[in-house]
């Protein structure tokens with residue numbers, strides 16, 4: 001029987017689990033960062049044009065036919081990356097740094113006091129130990145995973161987030177349903 005608007009219908013029951021991916025030009029951000037690796041070229045402040053791609057696996061909803069709505073997934077990624085865009089990423093959990101806020105400025109003590117001083121609004125303190133692509137990707141993956149669950153997605157089995165920091169250079173982080181939240 002043909003379904004009519006307003007009917008409660010389950011057109012997609014029995015569809016096998018599937019995977020959806022968003023990897024669009026618009027899911028990018030520009031940011032500066034540094035690594036606390038003495039002598040490494042990346043110890044110096046420098047920047048990247050990052051791009052994010054996310055794949056999510058799970059059951060196909062029997063009424064919508066979605067694993068997750070693309071629009072919802074894109075909006076979640078945009079919400080995660082917005083605070084990072086055009087900012088200096090400061091790894092707030094890095095044990096080698098001491099961060100303070102002085103007169104509206106974020107002061108980063110590292111090899112010497114005041115190693116880096118920024119207007120507060122130019123800094124984004126990310127709760128990670130290091131801002132490598134690998135570590136950032138893991139943090140972002142959990143942000144996206146938690147946001148999907150908060151907005152009601154249930155039964156998702158796997159999420160893979162790829163963070164590209166320059167063309168052809170990226171890190172992937174994977175979360176499986178059974179992974180413990182650290």
Ligand SMILES: [Zn+2]
Nearest residue numbers: 033042046048
């Ligand atoms: Zn870098």
